Amino acid sequence: MQPTGHLRGDFVRVAGDARQRFYDSRGYGRPLSGDEIALSRVEAAHLLFRGDLSGVVLDGEETDATSGDDREVGFERFFVESAAAADRFAVRYLVYSDLRDRGFYLSPAREPWPGGDAAVADAVDFVAYERGSTPDTGDVKYPVQVVGERESVPAAGLAGRTLAVVDEESDITYFAADDGAIEGDTAYEPPAQTTGVLLADRVVVWDAPADLYERGFYGQPLTGRAAAVDGALQLSLVEAAALAADGRLSLSASVDAAGRGGAESDGTADETTPDGPAAAIVARGRAVEGERFDRRLAVYRSLREADAVPKTGFKFGADFRTYLDVETVDDLPHSEHLVRVVEPDHRFSPRELSLDVRLAGGVRKEMVFALTGVGDGTDGAGGWAGTDSRGRTDADVEWLSVGRLTP
Structure with missing residues (x-):
């Protein structure tokens, strides 16, 4: 049976054997006390979509008044609620899911998540680790900034980031931005006069x-x-x-x-x-x-x-x-x-x-x-x-x- 998550503010808390099941073996979330972990909304949505979570209990909807049971919601309701509550959730989810499917472990690039320790710009949404690396090893491959097709991106300071642009049909195009200093080898001095x-x-x-x-x-x-x-x-x-x-x-x-x-x-x-x-x-x-x-x-x-x-x-x-x-x-x-x-x-x-x-x-x-x-x-x-x-x-x-x- 798959575990259930409980939404607490901007993260989803999962108990049971969640640390071994999700964090230690697959790089999801961050450890809490004991075997509990916290998942970001994007991580929780991805696990719901895959069927690795049975559901998420939303804040303020913990108990059904009639049955007394927890009221879980599935992927559809959780996705819609999160898109309304969290900035740019839909485009961030699409990029997270795509990179996960490509075999990368990712973490949100903010405290207190593991990716918050990476030396990246505030505009970076996720850090994707080298294949074979986990959030514990911290070998960052791509600092990912997610951008919608209709947003704009400041040119200054962009070097060192990976842009993931989500277009109106939800296709993703990746761009690598780096220091572009040009050095040549043309040894020529123009005449003086x-x-x-x-x-x-x-x-x-x-x-x-x-x-x-x-x-x-x-x-x-x-x-x-x-x-x-x-x-x-x-x-x-x-x-x-x-x-x-x-x-x-x-x-x-x-x-x-x-x-x-x-x-x-x-x-x-x-x-x-x-x-x-x-x-x-x-x-x-x-x-x-x-x-x-x-x-x-x-x-x-x-x-x-x-x-x-x-x-x-x-x-x-x-x-x-x-x-x-x-x-x-x-x-x-x-x-x-x-x-x-x-x-x-x-x-x-x-x-x-x-x-x-x-x-x-x-x-x-x-x-x-x-x-x-x-x-x-x-x-x-x-x-x-x-x-x-x-x-x-x-x-x-x-x-x-x-x-x-x-x-």
């Missing part, structure tokens, strides 16, 4: 050193059939701003978005020149793109400083794609990452996250999100907070890699 012309939304270098493109993978050559112009290289505003901020690019002139010519730059980019080439390029970037330009520039420069090569990710719906080891564009490897730049307070919708991750996986790339606060407000001096007028920044970038997971 390059001069370009600032156009409406790009910079053209008419006599670019050959290795700027061929080895550094900067820009795109201006080419065509029977071209009479040789050595012209088009730089994006982000590429040009980064080169100018490092003192490697000067401007001979500029043309604004309306086609009007501008004053020639003095060609310098030192600390005492407020209107140097970097300032002009950053100002143009802000004019055509708004505050996103500063965030993308900060991430671009961080990637270059990490010896990775970022190029536009437009074709993939991202800000950048990255190459880790470029020796020459004639022997170019496949790009390894797609990078999307977001604000630190960005909140993912599960649909948005699924779309990005699915697309990256479909083209055999890793999806990385770069969180940076650059561009979140004005600094009172004509620039955006975190980035000076010449595109230099000391802003932190938090890297977040998200991929599909099959537990």
Whole structure:
């Protein structure tokens, strides 16, 4: 005969041989005195569904006035009552049951349950232990955060968690979120003196050193059939701003978005020149793109400083794609990452996250999100907070890699 549970607040108390039957042998619940255990509502519902509990006596409904017997409820009533009483019970139950069926022991990630000892974020619902591990051994495999399809998920601090997204048809998709810091091996130093012309939304270098493109993978050559112009290289505003901020690019002139010519730059980019080439390029970037330009520039420069090569990710719906080891564009490897730049307070919708991750996986790339606060407000001096007028920044970038997971 299967034991009966008694609901006490937010847990179900089970007596008899419950400790040996459920906790010691199968990792359910937490020990109380003697052989009694406490089960979370989700654990109790799972055992009811499996038929391992005969029923649960609800708080305040202990005795039938006519027969004097305890009034037990089955899975259906207990599930409905718990869904009304406990936050997000239904989606948490679905994930718990799925992972149990996959062979994992799980515990609620809060005190006084065994999983409450794990060093995980407050948003984590369960910890799933390594196969073969129990709550006593504490070898956590997945810190699981359960999310409904219509909820949102803060991007900040998400690294280290497993997202279990339950859609409207109760299917579950798992995502692994990890530190996505990108480190490359592209050993290239751009030439010290390059001069370009600032156009409406790009910079053209008419006599670019050959290795700027061929080895550094900067820009795109201006080419065509029977071209009479040789050595012209088009730089994006982000590429040009980064080169100018490092003192490697000067401007001979500029043309604004309306086609009007501008004053020639003095060609310098030192600390005492407020209107140097970097300032002009950053100002143009802000004019055509708004505050996103500063965030993308900060991430671009961080990637270059990490010896990775970022190029536009437009074709993939991202800000950048990255190459880790470029020796020459004639022997170019496949790009390894797609990078999307977001604000630190960005909140993912599960649909948005699924779309990005699915697309990256479909083209055999890793999806990385770069969180940076650059561009979140004005600094009172004509620039955006975190980035000076010449595109230099000391802003932190938090890297977040998200991929599909099959537990």
